[in-house]
Every structure is written in structure tokens, then in C-alpha cells.
Amino acid sequence: MKATVTVMLKNGVLDPQGKAIAHALGTLGFDNVNDVRAGKVIELDLNETDAGKAKAQAEDMARKLLANGVIESFRVVVE
Amino acid sequence: MKATVTVMLKNGVLDPQGKAIAHALGTLGFDNVNDVRAGKVIELDLNETDAGKAKAQAEDMARKLLANGVIESFRVVVE
Numbered sequence: 001m002k003a004t005v006t007v008m009l010k011n012g013v014l015d016p017q018g019k020a021i022a023h024a025l026g027t028l029g030f031d032n033v034n035d036v037r038a039g040k041v042i043e044l045d046l047n048e049t050d051a052g053k054a055k056a057q058a059e060d061m062a063r064k065l066l067a068n069g070v071i072e073s074f075r076v077v078v079e
Numbered sequence: 080m081k082a083t084v085t086v087m088l089k090n091g092v093l094d095p096q097g098k099a100i101a102h103a104l105g106t107l108g109f110d111n112v113n114d115v116r117a118g119k120v121i122e123l124d125l126n127e128t129d130a131g132k133a134k135a136q137a138e139d140m141a142r143k144l145l146a147n148g149v150i151e152s153f154r155v156v157v158e
Contacts, residue, residue, distance in 0.1 A: 006120055021121060024144055030136065032126040041085055041120045042100060047111040057109065065103055 001046050003058035007067045007074045008039035042066055051078045080125050082137035086146045086153045087118035121145055130157045 009015050017038040025033050044061070048054040058076045067074040088094050096117040104112050123140070127133040137155045146153040 008120070008122070018121075021145070025140055028140075028143055030140055032136070033123060034126050035124040037122040039120045039122070041087070041118045042097075043087070043116040043118070044112060045114040047113050057111070061104055061107075061109055064107055066100070 001048055001051060001054040002079050003044045003046055003054050004077045004079070005042045005044065005058055005062050005066050005074055006039060006077075007042070007062070007072050008037060010071055010073050013071045039072075040066075054078050080127055080130060080133040081158050082123045082125055082133050083156045083158070084121045084123065084137055084141050084145050084153055085118060085156075086121070086141070086151050087116060089150055089152050092150045118151075119145075133157050 009018075015037055018036040021038060022033055022036040025036070044058055046054050046057060048057065055076055055078045058078065059074075062074040062076065063069065094116055097115040100117060101112055101115040104115070123137055125133050125136060127136065134155055134157045137157065138153075141153040141155065142148065
């Protein structure tokens, strides 16, 4: 099964990459951008047929490796 | 409206970050990982109420700044 883990900085944590993108979009003429947040996405191809187990494994991977729980939050979607 | 742009390396383009994550997961005991692809996600808060226009703008931003069309593909979800 395919599990997609999206890792974002928690609200309140400064996001310099997002700020840089917002500024660059402004210089390109996109003037209706209120806010930008940048994050990571990790697509996992798991050798697992049960959706519940796949999601649990992906969440375990996110907690142990993919996300830094101090400053980042994550969500997992299995398809 | 919120638009989420997900940028991934195209199929066939070497993904060293994904390979490194797959290897690290293996050393942590996750032995059922077939493949890992790493990418970026950019969450845009747009000052736009029409979903179609917001999606078109986000796609324009992705083409002009957020994604490198030579090696990366992107998808946009508006919510």
C-alpha cells in the first residue's frame, strides 16, 4: 500500500522557507498571497495489504524518523 | 482559500533523499518498505474566494516558482 506522510512545522514555529517563497511570489506579481507554509512530503510504498496496519506503521515511522516532534506535526494518508 | 501544492521528482529522476530515508527506515527495523519518494509541500493561503481561480493561480505559481518542470511534477488541491 502507498502511505503519504506530510510533515509541516507546527503553528507558531518560524518558517523562513515559507516566508522566502511568499516574498518571491510577491516579486513575481502574485499580490494576493496571505501566507505560505513549506513542508515535506514522504511517499512510502509499503509491503502491507491492510490499510489500518499500513497507517499505523507509517505513523510509527513518522514519530521515529520522518518528523521532529518538537517543532513538526505530521499527518498520514493511506491509499 | 487554501491551496496545497505538492511537488515531487518525476518518475525516473534519481531521488537520493528518498533512498536515504528508505535506508534509515531499514536500520530502524522497518523491513517492509519497498520504495520511498521525498518531495515538498507548499500550503498557500490565497486572498481569493473562487476555487477555480485559486487553483489556476496556484498552478501558475507552481510553474513559475515552486516546481522545476524539467525534473519535478506538481499537483494542486484547493480546499
